[in-house]
Amino acid sequence: MVNVVGIDIGSTYTKAIALNSKREVVGTAVRRTGFKLAIAAESVFEDLLANSKLSRDDVSYVAATGYGRYTVPFRHAQITELTAHAQAAVHLFPDTRTILDIGGQDIKAIRVDGAGRVTAFRLNDKCAAGTGAFLEKTARYLGLTTADIGPYAMRSTAPKAISSVCAVFAESEVINHLSNGIPAEDIMMGAMVSLGGRAIQLMRRVGLQSGYMLTGGMTRNEAMVKALEESLGEKFHVAPDGLGQLNGAYGAAFMGLRRVEKLNAEGKPIPPTAAQQGEGEKAAVRRWSAMAATPKAGSPASEAGEAGECPVVPAHAAGKPAAAVAQA
Numbered sequence: 001m002v003n004v005v006g007i008d009i010g011s012t013y014t015k016a017i018a019l020n021s022k023r024e025v026v027g028t029a030v031r032r033t034g035f036k037l038a039i040a041a042e043s044v045f046e047d048l049l050a051n052s053k054l055s056r057d058d059v060s061y062v063a064a065t066g067y068g069r070y071t072v073p074f075r076h077a078q079i080t081e082l083t084a085h086a087q088a089a090v091h092l093f094p095d096t097r098t099i100l101d102i103g104g105q106d107i108k109a110i111r112v113d114g115a116g117r118v119t120a121f122r123l124n125d126k127c128a129a130g131t132g133a134f135l136e137k138t139a140r141y142l143g144l145t146t147a148d149i150g151p152y153a154m155r156s157t158a159p160k161a162i163s164s165v166c167a168v169f170a171e172s173e174v175i176n177h178l179s180n181g182i183p184a185e186d187i188m189m190g191a192m193v194s195l196g197g198r199a200i201q202l203m204r205r206v207g208l209q210s211g212y213m214l215t216g217g218m219t220r221n222e223a224m225v226k227a228l229e230e231s232l233g234e235k236f237h238v239a240p241d242g243l244g245q246l247n248g249a250y251g252a253a254f255m256g257l258r259r260v261e262k263l264n265a266e267g268k269p270i271p272p273t274a275a276q277q278g279e280g281e282k283a284a285v286r287r288w289s290a291m292a293a294t295p296k297a298g299s300p301a302s303e304a305g306e307a308g309e310c311p312v313v314p315a316h317a318a319g320k321p322a323a324a325v326a327q328a
Helices: 037-052 081-092 132-141 146-153 167-179 184-206 222-232 247-265 287-293 322-327
Strands: 003-009 013-020 025-032 061-065 077-079 098-102 107-112 118-124 212-216 312-314
Touching (some): 003 037, 003 081, 003 247, 025 037, 077 247, 081 098, 081 107, 081 212, 098 184, 118 184, 132 167, 132 184, 146 184, 146 222, 167 184, 212 247
Parallel strands (some): 003 061, 061 077
Antiparallel strands (some): 003 013, 013 025, 098 107, 107 118
């Protein structure tokens, strides 16, 4: 039985998922990323093996995605984030055409075609007030844990929106609301309504097309899903069993499995890992510098992937000149 692992190293959480040759989920794992990305990758991989009851020898292929994908030494390939999200979304919900991914340090709006190819995208990575981190910070101010955010906000009867678009000023606004006696649940729900409104505006900039899907950790938050759907006036697809948070990892594993199937059909061996090639750990490209490496915001993605980058790059081809990669 072939088992393929996808690992998504995000700014806040590192996620991993294992798929077998029948495209069934064998196991999952999630843990905080921290600042040592390679250690986060190794730790979540160990968690995944334990949860899946697999050994390292049972894993045929590892595909890494996320901003820390180049730091995974045992990867066979690295896959761009947008491509991984797009492929997973269309595989899980074939009618998906517009994806909203809310992460800890950024929000991504992605438009895709029926084949799961990225046709346009926008990133909001300029301020924490437009990300999931803002909700976590607001929750901490209110004495809530991350797990409490959704159920607590659902108790709101009169959400108090946070109008500031700067995280620093938004924090002051939260304090002001508390001092004026606004119930904490109304402030929490108001923060979600505000974040949801900004997220929908980002989606409008790539062009709204029916078939909406929400991905990222916010898929576990029913209050956030409610705020988004009310702002958009449409329903979002949300993957079941917590897979929404693992959408990037799922996409990496799914594309890795297709790669293995192609290699097996052609009678070719699985390529060596980055570590076996002596590549070691590369420095991660920070999410907030992504705009420098992407085409003009909202512009169509190239056929090769975001910013002309090949969506699936074998680990042994990384770092070679473009011509050399093309011939690999």
